[in-house]
Structures are given as C-alpha cells and as structure tokens.
Amino acid sequence: xxxxxxxxxxxxxxxxxxLLALSGVRPYDRATWLMxxxxxxxxxxxxxxxxxxxxxxxxxxxxxxxxxxxLMLGGAYTYARVPLGFEIAELFGFHRNPYDKIGHxxxxxxxxxxxxxxxxxxxxxxxxxxxxxxxxxxxxxISAAYEFIEWGAALTMGQGADEFLGTxxxxxxxxxxxxxxxxxxxxALLLLSGVHNGQIQRLQAHERTT
Numbered sequence: 001x002x003x004x005x006x007x008x009x010x011x012x013x014x015x016x017x018x019l020l021a022l023s024g025v026r027p028y029d030r031a032t033w034l035m036x037x038x039x040x041x042x043x044x045x046x047x048x049x050x051x052x053x054x055x056x057x058x059x060x061x062x063x064x065x066x067x068x069x070x071l072m073l074g075g076a077y078t079y080a081r082v083p084l085g086f087e088i089a090e091l092f093g094f095h096r097n098p099y100d101k102i103g104h105x106x107x108x109x110x111x112x113x114x115x116x117x118x119x120x121x122x123x124x125x126x127x128x129x130x131x132x133x134x135x136x137x138x139x140x141x142i143s144a145a146y147e148f149i150e151w152g153a154a155l156t157m158g159q160g161a162d163e164f165l166g167t168x169x170x171x172x173x174x175x176x177x178x179x180x181x182x183x184x185x186x187x188a189l190l191l192l193s194g195v196h197n198g199q200i201q202r203l204q205a206h207e208r209t210t
Contacts, residue, residue: 012065023072036075040068057199060114067110074103104177108139108184113196120200136185143181147174
C-alpha cells in the first residue's frame with residue numbers, strides 16, 4: 001500500500017514540477033511569479049528530503065498539492081488578475097478580484113493541518129482543545145510573517161511590489177488577509193480533524209510494525 005502511495009506521490013511531484021515550469025513560461029510579472037511560487041520551491045525539496053524520516057499522511061500531501069496549484073495560478077497571472085477571481089467577483093457582485101482571499105484562506109487551511117500533524121505525531125501537545133488553540137496560533141503567526149514579507153517587499157521594491165501585494169486599493173488588506181487565514185484554519189479543523197486522525201493512526205500503526 002505504501003509502495004502504491006509512493007508511486008502516486010512521484011506522479012504528483014511530476015505534475016507539480018511540470019505545472020511550475022509552465023506557470024513560469026510567460027508570467028504577467030516575473031518578479032511577482034518568483035515571490036508567489038517561492039513557497040513551492042522551498043517546500044518540494046524539503047518534503048522530498050524528509051519523506052523517509054517523516055512522511056506525512058496522504059491528506060497532507062493532497063492539500064499541499066492543491067495549495068501549490070493556487071500559488072502557481074496566482075503567480076502566473078498575479079492575484080489581482082486571475083480569471084477565476086473575476087468570474088467569482090461577477091457572480092457575487094464583488095467590487096474587486098477575490099482570488100487573493102482564496103490564497104490566504106488556503107494559507108490557513110493547509111498549514112493548520114500540517115502543524116496539527118507535526119504536533120500530534122511528535123506528542124508535543126496533549127488535549128484536543130489546546131491542540132486546536134496552538135494550531136490556530138501557529139497559522140496566525142505564519143500569516144503575520146507573510147505580511148511582514150509583503151511589507152519588506154513594498155519597502156524594497158517600491159511601486160514594483162504592487163503586483164505582489166495585490167491590495168487593489170484596500171487599506172485593510174493586511175487585516176483581511178490574516179482573517180481569511182484564520183477562517184481557513186478553523187474550517188480545516190472543523191471539517192477534517194476526524195479524517196486526519198484516522199490517517200495519522202494508520203500511519204503510526206504502520207511505523208510501529210516496520
């Protein structure tokens with residue numbers, strides 16, 4: 001079963017690398033594309049390097065794959081210009097492209113479960129309520145750190161950082177970005193904790209028998 005999963009993960013890795021290359025062929029803004037896909041460039045080698053020592057559950061890998069797609073699409077078009085975002089804005093009558101909020105929702109949704117798995121399997125935290133609290137705090141810390149990076153980009157690049165920031169004239173963009181990450185974390189915990197627990201238990205059972 002694990003061999004089958006490893007094969008599936010290799011196929012998924014091939015897709016990610018192929019789509020990453022495709023997204024970088026003719027992006028709207030090369031510097032913005034690089035900054036947006038940088039988490040993928042960092043995460044993929046890290047996940048490969050730690051796979052034998054600390055393989056994540058299939059759920060985590062699937063969510064990371066989905067998050068990578070969101071990042072690559074935002075990098076290729078810039079978040080303010082993603083066509084899907086315009087379609088959503090037209091459908092719901094939004095005055096701006098909301099795709100960046102989808103990105104920040106995923107920034108909370110996926111890291112919440114990654115952190116949750118590390119905390120559970122490492123036995124760093126005991127108690128479901130405390131686990132949920134620390135997971136949400138971790139997500140908010142990650143979101144705040146990302147906003148610091150955006151602030152640094154704005155100071156360094158000046159006007160050239162507009163595409164990366166994607167504020168679209170919203171003075172409260174930073175706060176709403178963090179709020180959407182918060183919503184993403186809460187949603188992930190409410191919807192997927194049960195499924196996640198089952199996969200962690202099966203993975204731990206396999207580790208004990210090997």
